[in-house]
Amino acid sequence: MTAWGRAADPVLICGEVRTGLLQHSESLPARAVADLLRLRPDERVRISERPNGYAVSPEVLTGVDCRLPAAGGARTRVVGTVAARAVVTEGRMLQATASIVVAGPGPDVRHPWSHYLARPGVVEPLGKLPERAVADGLLAGRARPGELDLGAVAERLLARVARHRALDQRAPFKSRRTRLRWVALRALDGEGPSLDSFTLAEDGLRTVELRLPARVSPAAAAALCEDLALHDWLLTTLVRMVERSRLGSADAPEAVLSLRPAVDHLLHLWMPTAHVDRTLAPLWDVLEREPGFTRQWQTLVQRIRDQLALQAITLRRDALTAH
């Protein structure tokens, strides 16, 4: 595990998570998940079963020598490796994250590759690093040609796992993937972690800005953001399914039936902070207050269950009157 203290003088960590439904007819058993995530022969897949099924692939590295996007057009060239990993939750959800630790001011000339390979997941700038401008640049829009595109790295990894032959590509319902882009600047000495912003941008993009103490590892930061992305995806997808079902409209039995995939495959997945580092778990409380993730989720789930109960009563009454 790379702690961000390992780099020369780490300034920020950033990454992008892509989240989607695993394209399989049922939830994939743990053994199949392990096969799916065995991205490297030399490292094993980490699997845990409590409090829910969760598996993390080994990291795969991609060498980069490119510019960082920066607000205001500052040009910062970085060299190093991007770390990417795939995560499967409850054999049902697939996520891929690409992330980097950006080290502080570097030398003016490039080191030999062996230097960078010894620091997996770290990129070092040539010269100074305008951290605020880079953080803003990373969170904003699409990467221009020649700039670091963590989304592309995450997308490639996700596609690689998603085409695995163990998947039958017969998912129980259609759904969209979401993208969550995150940047973590270093918290001031003595201050705890904080979540400065969580925004919903266009086209399924979410952005998160964090401040993290130096002791927090990049893997822990990635796990936090994967957790946010997972629950944001669940909420987004369930809202859309309920909207589409036209729950509460005239054709109630039809609407309730169309929500069956949600009952079968989604409702049990809600478990915030299940695999988040204990020191970072309080950041969830911020989102619980505003916008109120769990509150909205519970309301939706309750609504579905109420409708199911009403339909069950109607069916029972119809059956009784038929006799």
Added chain:
Amino acid sequence: MLVFAASDKGGTGRSVTSANVAFRRALAGDDVAYVDFDFGSPTAAAVFDVPEAMGGVESGGLHTYLRGKAAEPVRVDVWAETEHEVLRDRPTGAGNLVLLPGDRSGGEFAVGKDVLRRCTDLFLRLNSEFDIVVVDLSAGRSFAMDMALEVTSLPELRGVGSRWLVYHRWTRQHVIAASGLVFGSRGILAGGVARGHDEEDLANRIRFVRAAVPDPEAAPWAMVPPAQSAWMRKCDQDLNELAAQRNVGYTRMLGSIPLEPVLQWREQLITDEDVLSSRVANMETLQALKDLAQALDDDEAWGPA
């Protein structure tokens, strides 16, 4: 489900009919993607009335993606981007309608291993997100068609349903050409079998669509002098016989779109307003498009012919 739209010749109404079918399915509540693999002459954006993507996008389209120069191809949300005044108000209950345009100066290109992998990823991704994925192929045998046959034969896609629509006009030459495109020695079936498809299974997933079909019994043809009328009826009958001989007959036909003045003049979507309020388009055309859209996943219309 993947729906490949093919034709042997240009000018068969393949793109415009496929776009109308995509539009109908979206209106009915399905999420629909329209993938413009007509690499030589991308026209879909014109049909959907999306000016920025007219003739393809400047960069970042399907060519850029398949060549590995972009992680994902550009998508155009038709309801949001169209200039068509009726389409701009997305109807309640309508599904997503997304266009994936080609690049303006794209052209055809050779299919290597990396291109196949990217195409596989694209089809898997679109299938996970959309109920119907219409893939518009260039006329004739093309790289795009070879790629479609190759990718759909891969084990990665065995769980993804795919069907083929072969468009042709209702003339002697078009019927012969459409038959050749499917059953000829270099046709879809032979190409598919060479790539590992089962011949019977593939044949069961191919259907013909007749486009711009004149009806001798309907206006304006019914008004012509008796001699002309008799001649037209005879032609129609001969064509039906020819089609049956060439395996392009009724049993393999999924739909027949009447000759429609609006589509003759301009490649466009036929909206309900065009038929009901402004009455520029014919009710029969609208009904034929609706029927064809519905037949895409009507299992009784598919299978052994």
